Amino acid sequence: MHARVRDQVARVQVEQIFRNTDHRVVEAQFLFPLPPGAAITGLTLMVDGKEIPGKLLKKDEARRIYEQIVRKHRDPALLEYVGRDLYQTSVFPVPPGKQRRVELRYTHLLSAQDGLIDFVLPVGTAKHTGRPIKRLTLELAIETTQPLKTVYSPSHDVSVKRPDEHRALVTLTLHDVAAPDDVRVLFGVKEGLLGAHLLSYRPQRDADGYFLLLVAPDIHQADRTPTAKxxxxxxxxxxxxxxxxxxxxxxxxxxxxxxxxxxxxxxxxxxxxxxxxxxxxxxxxxxxxxxxxxxxxxxxxxxxxxxxxxxxxxxxxxxxxxxxxxxxxxxxxxxxxxxxxxxxxxxxxxxxxxxxxxxxxxxxxxxxxxxxxxxxxxxxxxxxxxxxxxxxxxxxxxxxxxxxxxxxxxxxAPVMTDVALRFEFDGQKDTEPPPVYRVYPKPVPDLFRGEQLVVVGRYRRPGAARVVMTGRIAGEEQRFAFPVRFEDLSRDDSHSFVETLWAVRRIGEIIDELDLHGHNQELVDELVRLALKHGIVTPYTSFLAN
The missing domain is CATH 3.40.50.410 (von Willebrand factor, type A domain)
Known part of the structure; x- marks a missing residue:
């Protein structure tokens, strides 16, 4: 497993090697979890050194094609969502004495609290498999804008190398593990890491853009009387x-x-x-x-x-x-x-x-x-x-x-309660549609000491703007304003993950609406369209490599 983290954005590659020690052809299946909110971006099947890239199809179509190929004894691989952030890889055939390798790639926005950013690699589901995992390795490269303070794993005895104050390399190797715990790595940065920072992504001028807003206002209340709650x-x-x-x-x-x-x-x-x-x-x-x-x-x-x-x-x-x-x-x-x-x-x-x-x-x-x-x-x-x-x-x-x-x-330590966000654009007219929309999470959560607010959404209007955050601190109304800029046209795809992060939130909202109100074909079509465009495995889509 290889992971690269830049501040709070993790890009992870998981390699699953299925080796057949039996004397007959077998189908290999492995059930594993991903962190909530992770977005799968790719699947590749390796057969005798040849790469077979995966493509995202509707779930029923992917399963049908997989079973057709299995009957022809060719080499497909199927990745399916099975519920509760669990995914299943299926590979067939694995000939006697041979192996097949499946590479899975995903992105994930890590959570942060008290200056600590939390990376979790959920491998604990493997304790329910029939055989021990022969070898499990992790290589995690961390890079931060602000100097790193601490790198610590509460779950495993990891090796940490620090080439400079902005980077760390974390490695872990486990052998013959029958019941592995989830791998967790915490890394800390100095106070005031983010303040307020907005990343926007707009690949086309004739289409609305996407944004990610991180807010950690510098609010000191060490001398305040604790809020009555x-x-x-x-x-x-x-x-x-x-x-x-x-x-x-x-x-x-x-x-x-x-x-x-x-x-x-x-x-x-x-x-x-x-x-x-x-x-x-x-x-x-x-x-x-x-x-x-x-x-x-x-x-x-x-x-x-x-x-x-x-x-x-x-x-x-x-x-x-x-x-x-x-x-x-x-x-x-x-x-x-x-x-x-x-x-x-x-x-x-x-x-x-x-x-x-x-x-x-x-x-x-x-x-x-x-x-x-x-x-x-x-x-x-x-x-x-x-x-x-x-x-x-x-x-x-x-x-x-x-x-x-x-x-x-x-x-x-509730620092700010009843938090509300407002986006102000110069020259914005009341008769115009809102410049930002489909903003998540809803409602905006309270802010707690050492934490930050993570918001994703769509925007119609590029250019300079202000993010105004209001709320109550120790019972008094407070207002903070942060200058931001929404891109008119993105020069490259370095912030393309923002679009995927928004799509994950929107798909989650659609699934909630379907669960609550029942089947709605318009919502299902939107969900499938978003999932296919952004490479997100859902109850309605699956990856297939053939």
Whole structure:
């Protein structure tokens, strides 16, 4: 596996070598994940030194052609999306004693927090394959605009070489691994890395362009009194949470409870409550409680009494939690600890998401904390996205304190809430269509200390403009303006990945609409058109090399 990262943009090449040690011809299949939001850009099948490039077709057509070639005993390779960011490579035939190599390429916009950029190579699905991986290698080249501060892998003992202050080479080699963990590398840059930076891409003057906006305003609040906030904790106590999962959820909840801002002369105290659910939904108290020594001690005792058993009513629990929130004057958060597997009540993921959206009348942010190997990440990511929050995950064999601390740091330090973005162009008339459109994410999430805002969208009008960001800091309205420029015509394809990043977000929105409202041929046609143009594997498209 070879990866090259420039600031936050990763370009990854994965080589899968299938070697047949049997005495008969076999078909090789390998199931593997990609990071959420990654866009596959190419597939190549290598047969006896000959390259066979892949092309993107409609899914049914790709499968039909693959099966036709298999019957002729020629050499095709098929890459298919199988759901939940999982992909499957199929190669046939692999003759006895021979090997076939498949090269997969994708791009991915990495996440950043507290000055750390997070690169994850998800190989953990390989622990479910029948045989160990003979050899797994990674070569990761990092290059940053600002000087690198740290390079660290919490998952593996990697080798790091630093030729200069802007570059690093990370290497890893594993042999005969039956249950590999995902490879994760964190690299840090100095404060104020990005500020506000806009990348635009417009390959044709007669077509609208694409932009990527990264915003990390330099807002210092070290001397400020912590913002008073409201948090409702929702903990899953159903049977699927038994064992290590419920223990981790309890410890995570207790960790955050003990760090709530208590009432004092200088602070009014955070408000909180706890919702525990299986088939039934139970609250710690009928109403929100103000954090002080007494209420927190009682809450900790309530958490100790939570045990796993029964079915899973996620829909009812979330509606109960959001129904407790009424004050729009302070930041409100729902912390959802679960494996995300609904079994009673409403079980459709899109309807659960829509019901929670309707119950959320105060623009509360939802933070999903997934536990276990079998967590329903699709539902948790969808809920977090719908409520302007984020989702975090912890496996049973991982140290929970690191993950909970990261979650708490987000909740404890909201730098700017009720964030809104506006794009101002000189000479823009009210009668003209908006100069930017199809902007994601929606809604714009809160900004937390050390984090940044990542926005993609389309633009109609090139030239100089201003990005105006407004929000509340410590309860006061604030405004920041950043000068930017939208390209009239891109000179090369160096920023072409911006178009693909936007297409991934748009396709995700279309899939959500289809899940919620049912089949719509116009939306399906748009999805397939975007996927084929940008090389994105979806439930409706697959790569084929023949």
């Amino acid at each position: 409201t948090i409702v904790f929702v903990i899953d106590r159903s049977g699927s949470m038994s064992g290590t999962k419920i223990q981790q959820a309890r410890e995570a909840l207790k960790f955050v409870l003990q760090r709530l801002n208590r009432r004092s002369e200088k602070h009014p105290g955070d408000l909180f409550n706890i919702v525990a659910y299986d088939a039934q939904v139970e609250s710690f108290r009928p109403e929100l409680q103000r954090a002080d020594d007494k209420t927190i001690a009682q809450a900790l005792a309530f958490v100790d009494g939570i045990h796993a058993g029964g079915s899973t009513n996620i829909d009812g629990a979330l509606k109960t939690a959001f129904g407790m929130l009424h004050d729009t004057g302070r930041p409100s958060y729902v912390v959802f600890l679960t494996d995300g597997l609904p079994t009673v009540g409403e079980q459709n993921e899109m309807r659960i998401t829509e019901n929670s959206r309707q119950a959320n009348r105060v623009k509360a942010r939802l933070f999903a904390f997934g536990v276990g190997f079998d967590v329903n990440s699709r539902l948790l990511d969808r809920l977090a996205r719908a409520h302007g929050g984020v989702s975090l995950y912890v496996r049973p064999n991982e140290n929970i304190e690191e993950h909970v601390a990261r979650l708490y740091n987000r909740i404890a």
